[in-house]
Amino acid sequence: MLVVGGGLAGMEAAITAAETGIRVVLADSDPHLDGFDALRPAASGFIRKYWTSILRSAR
Numbered sequence: 001m002l003v004v005g006g007g008l009a010g011m012e013a014a015i016t017a018a019e020t021g022i023r024v025v026l027a028d029s030d031p032h033l034d035g036f037d038a039l040r041p042a043a044s045g046f047i048r049k050y051w052t053s054i055l056r057s058a059r
Contacts, residue, residue: 001017005028011033033047
């Protein structure tokens with residue numbers, strides 16, 4: 001499944017699909033995921049860990 005847009009809605013769609021076993025590609029024009037700009041310094045480690053665990057479980 002291709003999810004276009006790394007904002008909150010795109011990330012949620014990608015996570016939901018990956019949790020059901022669907023292989024997901026998340027594409028965004030920016031080099032980083034959006035939606036957490038205000039929280040990025042505090043949340044970046046959490047987001048990285050969460051995405052790593054989701055992507056590993058979807059393989």
